Amino acid sequence: MRLRAEHALAAAFLAATLALWEALNRLEVVHEIILPAPSRIAVGLWTVVTLDGFPREVGTTLLEVAAGFLLAAVGGIGLGVLTGTFELFRRAIYPYVVAFQVIPKVVFAPIFLAWFGYGVESKIVLAAVIAFFPCLINTAVGLRSVSEDELLLLRSWVASRRQIFWKLTLPKALPFVFAGLKTAFTFALIGAIVAEFVGTYHGLGLMLETFTFALQMHLVFAVIVIISLLGIVLYAGLDLLDRRIVFWRREEGL
Amino acid sequence: MSILTVAKVSKVYRTAGRELVALDDISFTVEAHEFVTLVGPSGCGKSTLLKIVGGLVERTSGEVVFKGEPVLGPRRDIGIMFQTPVLFDWRTALENVLLPTEILGLDRAEARQRARAILATVGLAGFEDSYPSQLSGGMQQRVSLSRVLVYEPDLLLMDEPFGALDEFTRERLNLEIQRIWLERRKTILFVTHNIAEAVFLADQVLVMTPRPGRLARVVRVPFPRPREIRLMKSPEFAALVFEIREVLGVA
Numbered sequence: 404m405r406l407r408a409e410h411a412l413a414a415a416f417l418a419a420t421l422a423l424w425e426a427l428n429r430l431e432v433v434h435e436i437i438l439p440a441p442s443r444i445a446v447g448l449w450t451v452v453t454l455d456g457f458p459r460e461v462g463t464t465l466l467e468v469a470a471g472f473l474l475a476a477v478g479g480i481g482l483g484v485l486t487g488t489f490e491l492f493r494r495a496i497y498p499y500v501v502a503f504q505v506i507p508k509v510v511f512a513p514i515f516l517a518w519f520g521y522g523v524e525s526k527i528v529l530a531a532v533i534a535f536f537p538c539l540i541n542t543a544v545g546l547r548s549v550s551e552d553e554l555l556l557l558r559s560w561v562a563s564r565r566q567i568f569w570k571l572t573l574p575k576a577l578p579f580v581f582a583g584l585k586t587a588f589t590f591a592l593i594g595a596i597v598a599e600f601v602g603t604y605h606g607l608g609l610m611l612e613t614f615t616f617a618l619q620m621h622l623v624f625a626v627i628v629i630i631s632l633l634g635i636v637l638y639a640g641l642d643l644l645d646r647r648i649v650f651w652r653r654e655e656g657l
Numbered sequence: 658m659s660i661l662t663v664a665k666v667s668k669v670y671r672t673a674g675r676e677l678v679a680l681d682d683i684s685f686t687v688e689a690h691e692f693v694t695l696v697g698p699s700g701c702g703k704s705t706l707l708k709i710v711g712g713l714v715e716r717t718s719g720e721v722v723f724k725g726e727p728v729l730g731p732r733r734d735i736g737i738m739f740q741t742p743v744l745f746d747w748r749t750a751l752e753n754v755l756l757p758t759e760i761l762g763l764d765r766a767e768a769r770q771r772a773r774a775i776l777a778t779v780g781l782a783g784f785e786d787s788y789p790s791q792l793s794g795g796m797q798q799r800v801s802l803s804r805v806l807v808y809e810p811d812l813l814l815m816d817e818p819f820g821a822l823d824e825f826t827r828e829r830l831n832l833e834i835q836r837i838w839l840e841r842r843k844t845i846l847f848v849t850h851n852i853a854e855a856v857f858l859a860d861q862v863l864v865m866t867p868r869p870g871r872l873a874r875v876v877r878v879p880f881p882r883p884r885e886i887r888l889m890k891s892p893e894f895a896a897l898v899f900e901i902r903e904v905l906g907v908a
Contacts, residue, residue: 552743555713559737560760560808561730570760574747651746651788 439621447625451610463605465633467523467595468588471530475587478531479538480580486539487546487576488568500539508533508594512601521604530594534587538580545579546572578652581645588641592634660689660844661710661812666719668705668870678869679705683719685863685872687846689811692838694847695863696855696901702870703848707814710846711735723812733761736810740817742797744789750776751785754803761808768807775803779833795826802830806837815847819854828886831858835883852905853889856897864904874904 421441427433428440435443451457486493486500512529519525549572557567599608607630614622668680679702687693695703708714710721712728712735721728723735736757744753751772758768776785779799789797798818805813818834819827831854838845849855855862862876876897880888888894 550743552739552741555708556737556739556743557760558713558731559711559735560757561733562760566760570756571745574745649747651790 436618436620439624443621444624444628447619447621448628451622451625451629460605460607460610461629461633463523463603464595464599464607464630467526467530467598467606468591468637470523470527471594472534472588472591474527474531475534475538475591476584479535479583479587480542483539483542483580483583484546486543488572493543497543500536504536504540509597512598515598516602521602525601526595526598526603526606529598530591533594534591537583537586537590539583541579541583541586542576545576545583548575548579578649581641581649585638585641585645588638589634592630592637596630658689659686660691660724661687661846662720662722663706663710664720664722666706666709666721667717668702668709668714669717680709680716681869681871683870683872685875687844688860690842690844691860692835692845692847692858693861693863694849694855694859695865696849696852696905697865697870698850698867698905700870701865701867703865704816706865706870707737707816707846707848710812711737711814713737733808734810735812735814736805736808737814738801738805738816738818740820742789742794742801744797744800746789749786749788750781750792750800750803753789753800754807757804757808763808772803772807775806776800778837779803795822795830798822798830802834802837806841811844813843813845813847815845817848817850820849820851827854832886834858839882852898852901856894856901857884857889862897862901864901866905874901876901 424438425440425442428435428438428443439447482496486497508529511532512525515525515528515532519528553571553575554567557571562570595606596608596611599606600612603609607626611623611626611630614620614626663686664684666680666683667678670677670679683706685693695706697703705714709716710723710728712721712730712732723732728735745756748756751769754772754776755768758765758772773785776782776799779802781796781799781803784792784796789800792800802818815834819830822830834845834847835858837843847855847858856876856878859878862878863872864874864876865871866873878897880894
């Protein structure tokens with residue numbers, strides 16, 4: 404009952420905001436070039452979605468995000484397992500991981516364009532590089548979250564290293580790994596779009612730029628809405644997977 | 658005959674040139690099926706001693722002999738239980754109890770049957786499929802107790818197992834641990850800082866003093882079993898408690 408009331412409140416807030424926004428445009432307080440009205444953006448959405456080339460543009464960006472994310476997940480979790488498991492390995496590479504982490508990875512976008520060209524490769528690489536670190540660090544931290552007593556308990560049963568990893572260390576790390584994956588996904592989306600800004604043949608980032616240069620602001624906002632929806636839907640899918648697999652995590656959201 | 662002999666065990670921590678003697682020359686013996694409590698203030702090294710007996714912490718010198726063999730590392734016939742339940746959130750109560758049997762590679766069907774029976778004896782019938790987060794602190798500790806009983810170790814090491822629970826739950830669990838010990842004929846080494854609890858449970862109380870951790874006195878407790886809570890009102894009980902208080906300098 405309370406939940407429904409909360410939803411109703413949120414919906415009412417959205418409706419009120421859109422109505423005010425629309426009114427400001429109709430009354431010409433805000434000009435179309437600055438911020439088009441919601442109704443104009445809705446029209447723009449239809450225009451964009453029905454464009455001949457639209458499936459190709461969406462498909463390109465989706466491919467870049469998915470491939471970049473997968474590369475980052477496999478590489479990041481793999482290296483995270485090595486880092487979290489082997490002390491020597493951790494000592495050898497962790498300082499560089501931390502140092503590299505503070506570099507804003509988008510600075511590599513032009514270089515990757517020069518190395519890998521205008522095709523999807525340069526976008527996949529940037530998406531992967533940005534998304535890689537949250538995977539690595541969360542995995543490494545998660546694997547070290549085992550407590551002294553938990554370890555003593557497993558050892559009291561004369562558990563082998565392998566048993567300790569599968570029965571204790573890995574499940575303890577899973578909530579961290581998933582938190583890393585969720586961050587990594589949003590990073591991959593950022594990486595792909597930014598890389599497209601720098602130079603590309605196809606993609607939603609290209610559409611965004613093209614419409615902006617043509618001052619078709621309602622189409623620009625339509626593309627922003629599409630990118631946001633893609634992000635939300637894919638994130639929700641990842642979140643669902645997280646809740647299924649790491650079902651024991653206690654919710655501590657807002 | 659004695660099942661456990663601890664002979665001249667010492668533990669010294671060396672940090673940055675400094676030496677900290679945690680345990681100094683501890684010797685005692687435990688008979689088979691005996692209930693022994695280790696009592697002392699925090700910092701007297703009783704937990705460390707318990708882990709040394711279990712082969713989980715290395716000793717600096719001395720010897721631990723269990724069933725005629727020196728203890729050189731963890732053994733499957735010695736089980737340990739901590740102050741916190743240390744349950745695994747992703748496993749149900751039953752699955753938590755089954756974990757050691759999986760690690761030890763025991764027969765699955767038989768282990769499952771035994772785990773259910775033990776959960777029932779500790780009063781958790783009907784909670785087999787509950788997750789730890791759905792159980793109270795006392796219930797979690799009962800799951801933890803079932804988990805150490807399920808693979809039938811001969812020696813149970815208990816490190817203040819009920820220390821984090823409220824007084825009522827603790828008393829009830831003390832009576833239950835006595836019942837289980839009487840039924841299953843285990844040998845128990847039980848650490849506590851509660852003197853009354855130590856006397857109530859024990860055949861012999863090992864009294865330890867801190868800095869460095871030393872065995873100050875061994876007190877025999879003659880009261881017959883099963884003991885009931887009202888034993889704590891008797892003058893004989895009070896006299897033993899007072900004797901230990903004197904040793905610990907808190908009389």
